Amino acid sequence: MTKSQDFIQRSLVVLKPDTVQRGIIGEIIQRFxxxxxxxxxxxxxxxxxxxxxxxxxxxGQMITRRGEQVFRYNVEYMMTGPVIAMVLEGVEAVPLVRKIVGPTEPKSAEMGTIRGDFSHMSFGYSDAKGTGVPNLVHASSNQEEAKKEIDLWFNANELYDYSDLNEKYTR
Structure with missing residues (x-):
């Protein structure tokens, strides 16, 4: 029998340099x-x-999937400033975070998603410009990836287990 606790997941979210530099960190965290x-x-x-x-x-196998040049553009973009890394926890957190963030290409993201509301860049434009896509947020794609990413970005002593009032209504 599946227990309700089996649905609790953790996801890595990275607020990218464009989020930090535009000063919209709070607005994005608030959505989560x-x-x-x-x-x-x-x-x-x-x-x-x-x-x-x-x-x-x-x-993420970016070079394998999209090529060395796309990887280089992305790393150069990510190194333009600090990022906010965070681990979010909740009921089926991985797909929920992906839904809130929207598709990787901002121009394809629906209004109401983070990328749809705060960005409009296309892959074609960024490729022509020779830069990474400023799409505001990284979010884990699946549970297996989330576990690996969290282990890469955080030590166990940087993660906290505590109760909050939302759990009464969201769990």
Whole structure:
């Protein structure tokens, strides 16, 4: 028999340099909190190329899927400023976060999603410009990826287990 606790997931979310530099961190975090997701870890950091290589190729297979040039553009873009890394927890958190964020290409994102409301870049434009796509947020694609990403970005002592009032209504 499946227990309700089996549905509780954690997802890595990274607020990218464009989110930090535009000063919309609070607005984006608020969207996750409003649906009842709980922040169990959060930090501002300036990752080096090694971390991004492990994240985007070691886990996400970006070079394998999209090529070395797209990977380079993305890493160069990510290294333009600090990011906010956080771990969100909640009922089926991974697909819920993806739904809130919207598709990877901002121009394809529906209004009401983070990317649909705060960005409009297309892959074609960014490729022609020779830059990464400023799409505001990284969100884990699935539970397996989320586990690997969280382990890469956070130490166990940076993650917290606590109760919040939302759980009464969202769990």
């Amino acid at each position: 909190e409003r649906v009842g997701l709980k922040i169990v870890g959060m930090k501002m950091i300036m990752p080096d190329e090694h971390l991004y290589r492990e994240h985007y190729e070691g886990i």
